[in-house]
Amino acid sequence: MATxxxxxxxxxxxxxxxxxxxxxxxxxxxxxxxxxxxIIRRDIVQMTALAGSxxxxxSLSAVEILVTLYFCVMRHNPSDPSWPDxxxxxxxxxxxxxVLYAVLARCGYFPVEELATFRRINSRLxxxxxxxxxxxxFSGGSLGQGLSFGIGCALAGRLDNRPYRVYxxxxxxECDEGxxxxxxxAASHYKVDNLTVILDRNRIQNxxxxxxxxxxxxxxxxxxxxxxxxxxxDGHSFPALLDALEGARQVKGRPSIIIAHTVKGRGxxxxxxxxxxxxxxxxxxxxxxxxxxxxxxx
Amino acid sequence: xxxxxxxxxxxxxGKALLELGREDPRIVVLGADLNKSTQTVHFAKAFPExxxxxxxxxxxxxxxxxxxxSAGKIPFCSTFTVFxxxxxxxxxxISIAQPALxxxxxxxxxxxxxxxxxxxxxxxxxxxxxxxxxxxxxxxxCDAPETVSAVRAIARHPGPCYMRVYxxxxxxxxxxxxxxxxxxxxxxxPGTDATIIACGSMVPWALEAxxxxxxxxxxxxxxxxxxxxxLDEDAILRCARETGAIVTAExxxxxxxxxxxxxxxxxxTCPVPVEMVGxxxxxxxxxxxxxLEKYGLTPRHIAQAVQRAVARKG
Numbered sequence: 001m002a003t004x005x006x007x008x009x010x011x012x013x014x015x016x017x018x019x020x021x022x023x024x025x026x027x028x029x030x031x032x033x034x035x036x037x038x039i040i041r042r043d044i045v046q047m048t049a050l051a052g053s054x055x056x057x058x059s060l061s062a063v064e065i066l067v068t069l070y071f072c073v074m075r076h077n078p079s080d081p082s083w084p085d086x087x088x089x090x091x092x093x094x095x096x097x098x099v100l101y102a103v104l105a106r107c108g109y110f111p112v113e114e115l116a117t118f119r120r121i122n123s124r125l126x127x128x129x130x131x132x133x134x135x136x137x138f139s140g141g142s143l144g145q146g147l148s149f150g151i152g153c154a155l156a157g158r159l160d161n162r163p164y165r166v167y168x169x170x171x172x173x174e175c176d177e178g179x180x181x182x183x184x185x186a187a188s189h190y191k192v193d194n195l196t197v198i199l200d201r202n203r204i205q206n207x208x209x210x211x212x213x214x215x216x217x218x219x220x221x222x223x224x225x226x227x228x229x230x231x232x233x234d235g236h237s238f239p240a241l242l243d244a245l246e247g248a249r250q251v252k253g254r255p256s257i258i259i260a261h262t263v264k265g266r267g268x269x270x271x272x273x274x275x276x277x278x279x280x281x282x283x284x285x286x287x288x289x290x291x292x293x294x295x296x297x298x
Numbered sequence: 299x300x301x302x303x304x305x306x307x308x309x310x311x312g313k314a315l316l317e318l319g320r321e322d323p324r325i326v327v328l329g330a331d332l333n334k335s336t337q338t339v340h341f342a343k344a345f346p347e348x349x350x351x352x353x354x355x356x357x358x359x360x361x362x363x364x365x366x367x368s369a370g371k372i373p374f375c376s377t378f379t380v381f382x383x384x385x386x387x388x389x390x391x392i393s394i395a396q397p398a399l400x401x402x403x404x405x406x407x408x409x410x411x412x413x414x415x416x417x418x419x420x421x422x423x424x425x426x427x428x429x430x431x432x433x434x435x436x437x438x439x440c441d442a443p444e445t446v447s448a449v450r451a452i453a454r455h456p457g458p459c460y461m462r463v464y465x466x467x468x469x470x471x472x473x474x475x476x477x478x479x480x481x482x483x484x485x486x487x488p489g490t491d492a493t494i495i496a497c498g499s500m501v502p503w504a505l506e507a508x509x510x511x512x513x514x515x516x517x518x519x520x521x522x523x524x525x526x527x528x529l530d531e532d533a534i535l536r537c538a539r540e541t542g543a544i545v546t547a548e549x550x551x552x553x554x555x556x557x558x559x560x561x562x563x564x565x566x567t568c569p570v571p572v573e574m575v576g577x578x579x580x581x582x583x584x585x586x587x588x589x590l591e592k593y594g595l596t597p598r599h600i601a602q603a604v605q606r607a608v609a610r611k612g
Contacts, residue, residue, distance in 0.1 A: 084370070131397045137368065139397040142388050145361040149393060152365020152373075155350065159326070159371070179389075182358035190350070 011116035012046045020078065020108030027072050033238045036071060036106065037063050039297050041267045043102035043115055045290045048281040051119035054127065057277040058171060059099035061202040061235070061262040066103045068241040069167055069198075078108035081134045087164050088153050090138045092146020093171035093200065094129040095279070100136065101125050109135035144177025146170065147197060151187050154195040165249070166195045173205025176214045181226070187255040188227030196248040197228075197257040200235065202264035204275045220259055228257045235260025268293055302469030302502060305442035308406040311463050312337025314449040315374060319345050324372045325453065328352060328359045335465075336376035336406045356381045360389035360401070367399040372453060378412075379405040379421025379462055387427055394458050395431035401459075402452050403428075408438075408462035409499055409549035410577070410593060411586035421462065422577050425526060426554025428460040435459040435480070436526040438548075438556075440501035441471045444524060447478035455480060462498065466586055469502035471522070481525045483533035489519030492604045493537035493544050497523050497556050500547035500575070503590075506597035507547075511604055518604055526556060531563050538568040543607035545573045547600050552576035571610035573603040 021036055028036065040063050048054035066089075070076070074087035091100050098118065105112045110124070110133070117123035124133045128141035138149050150168035157164050174180060187195060205213050216222075220230045229251040233240040241260065248256035264278070265271030268290040271282075282290055319325050319341050326348045333339045333351060342349040352359045356377055363373035375382065382405040383390065394401045408421040428434050435455060439445040445463055452459035477484065486501070487508055496504035501522050508518040519541055521533065538544055544564065546557035557574035564570060581593050590596050 131368075140392065141396075142392045144357075145364075145389060145393050148358045148361030148389075149365040149368070152362040152367070153369050154365075155362070156326075156366045156369030156371050159347065160369075179355075179357045179361070182352070182355040183361075186352050186355070186358055186362065189353075 011050065011113065013113040013116055015113055017111040017113065020106060022071060022078060022107035024077065030238050033067055033071065037067050038294055039106060040067060040099060040102045041294050042291060042297065043105070044098045045268065045282055045287055045294070047098050047102065047115050047118045049284065049287040050116055051281060053119060053281050054098055055095040055279050056098065056281065057204065057264040057271060057274070058093060058096040058200065058202060060266045060268065060271065061264045062096055062099050062169060062200050063266065064236045064238060064241060065169060065198050065200065065260055066099050068238055068245065070103050070107055072242060073245050074167065075164070078135065081109060085162055085164050088137050088150070088166045090146045090150045090153070090166065090168040091129050092138070092140060092168055093143065093174055094138070094140025096171070097126070097129040100129055101133065104133070104135040107135070143171065143174040144179035147180055147183035147187070150195055151183055151190070151192055154192045155190065157194055164194070168195065168197045170197055170199045171205070172199060172201045172203065172210050172216060172219070173213065175199070175216055175219070184223065184226040184228065191253050192255050193252050195255050196245065197255070199257060199259045200262055201259050202262045204264040204273070204278060206278050208275050223257050228255050230257050230259065232259045232261065235262035236266060303473065304467035305470050306467040307439065307442050307445045307463035308337045308465070310442035310445040311404060311406070311449055312340045314446040316340045316344055318450065318453050319348065322372065322453070324370060326350070326366055326371045326373045328363050328373055328375045330354055330356050330359050330377045330381065332377050335378070338374070338376045356386040357389045360386045360403070361393040363401045364393035364397070364399045367401045372400055372402065374402045374404055376404050376406065378407040378419065379424040380407070380419060383421070383424040383427050390428070391431055395433045398433040398457050400456055402461070403459070404449070404461045404463065406463045407465045409464060410581045410589045410595070411499060411549065412465045413586045413589065414583050416583040417580040420581055422549070422551050424462055425548070425550050425556065429527060429554060429559070431458070433458050434527065437461040437480070437524060438498035438526060439463070439524050440496070440498055440522050441468060443470065443472040443476040444478050447476040448524065451478060451480040464499055468499050471502055471505070478524065481528040481530060483530035484522040484524065485519065486522050487520040489517040490541055491517045491543070492608050493519040493521055493541045494547055494600060494604060495521050495523050495534065495537065495544060495556065495560055496547040497526065499549045500595065503595065503597045504547050504600055507600035507604065510597060510601040516604060516608060523556060526559060529559055529563065534560055534563050535568050538564050538570045542611050543571045543604070545575060545600060545603045545607050547575040549595060550576055552578055571607045573607040575600050575603050
């Protein structure tokens with residue numbers, strides 16, 4: 001019998017769950033958000049290293065986006081994941097689930113120590129996001145479907161006069177998929193304005209840079225041409241993301257998208273802008289280096 | 299051929315959906331620019347706010363439906379079988395089947411009786427493909443009355459459901475109403491020498507085949523297996539034990555459809571002779587009648603299969 005994957009790396013999480021970082025009625029200040037982002041990044045590299053596989057690059061690029069949504073913007077209740085009026089977050093690029101699991105755990109949806117079970121047998125933390133995990137809204141793993149799913153959630157909310165908003169995180173490479181543009185047309189046609197897409201523009205897909213695999217530019221113009229309100233921001237800047245998300249909320253009569261310019265692998269020098277870390281976990285040595293660079297939790 | 303009253307299964311679907319829409323506000327309907335053909339147009343006129351035409355974009359339709367279901371709606375998606383299943387298969391798998399969401403996929407223009415539009419329009423792979431998605435309930439009603447019952451049953455049944463209906467009007471088997479129970483096979487005719495297990499449009503032809511066999515001294519039972527999942531394995535095993543020979547009949551490829559399911563069931567516990575009536579290749583343009591004759595799906599073909607099965611009995 002082989003040893004379990006990544007068993008050379010010990011679980012870094014305590015057996016006693018720390019107090020969730022999420023404050024339902026408070027908006028953390030920027031230094032606190034930065035501290036949370038650092039904790040999430042440490043979780044991501046440790047989770048993937050421990051599993052011996054996974055997708056750290058596109059998780060690290062989306063940290064500030066998810067932290068802004070879950071800790072500042074979205075109305076949600078970690079102790080009641082199926083609250084009908086909750087805002088919904090759809091991780092269309094479901095391979096980036098390490099960032100989602102870390103954020104959900106740190107919000108209190110499930111114990112932080114459960115992150116050590118990522119990708120293991122009998123775990124609720126699947127290799128691609130699945131609704132079996134408390135707080136996960138969408139089961140993915142084949143790109144291009146999350147925007148359409150989000151449109152469905154948003155239309156249902158509109159039919160029932162519910163106040164919730166739907167946020168969909170798309171990958172940039174994901175925009176190669178034709179269904180993304182079917183969804184872009186439909187959201188515009190049905191004037192779905194309780195929906196915001198955030199596009200993680202980290203410029204790298206599985207094999208190589210997006211410009212080499214399939215040119216996406218002019219990307220903002222494409223979305224504008226499909227009838228969307230488009231904003232472009234620094235996807236690692238909390239103030240910029242907060243402004244853009246508020247701006248998107250003000251848009252009426254059409255859907256809105258925030259193209260968040262990010263760096264794949266952000267926060268770890270040897271992962272940054274490196275296609276190799278789209279779908280490869282850090283080795284124990286690389287993990288040690290990554291944690292050193294990220295700094296401690298405090 | 300016997301004299302049958304004909305009725306359209308897709309019209310029956312459209313009317314049943316309209317009634318359901320009146321009864322349950324959670325019902326929403328999605329279409330992909332074939333709403334007149336699939337007969338969802340009646341629902342669309344009555345409940346425009348609950349109807350979403352996504353244009354010619356079946357993949358988008360299925361994932362939007364999944365999102366609607368995740369927020370408590372009961373979406374019905376309708377297009378042709380070839381588009382709803384073949385074109386949007388990945389969406390059926392990822393968006394609907396794997397999270398087991400409460401989406402109903404009802405596709406029309408199943409089988410070769412779609413006719414003149416030819417092989418691209420003949421939905422003959424749908425059952426195999428959807429049966430390969432283990433969370434899907436799969437229903438193939440045999441006539442218009444049964445279609446009405448089946449629509450109501452799948453609307454009540456939680457989880458992903460697939461149902462197929464047909465382009466042309468087909469014979470009405472249930473002239474006195476349909477006793478449809480999801481997952482329960484229906485014995486339409488008693489018999490002791492062999493059993494024809496049929497689904498969908500082949501059921502009336504199975505009944506005609508049994509009549510032909512009467513004249514040859516073969517007493518043939520006919521069973522309507524309208525639900526392919528969950529399969530009524532007990533009923534199938536009982537037929538095998540009591541009649542000793544089984545013929546399956548489906549307007550679908552024999553690869554992975556009703557015949558394969560029945561054979562799989564029998565192989566485990568009661569291996570009796572099985573003959574399969576179904577398609578083994580793509581068909582072509584033609585009238586439904588010409589196609590059924592050329593591709594071997596008539597009462598005569600079923601009766602010949604029964605003779606072969608009976609001859610193989612030990």
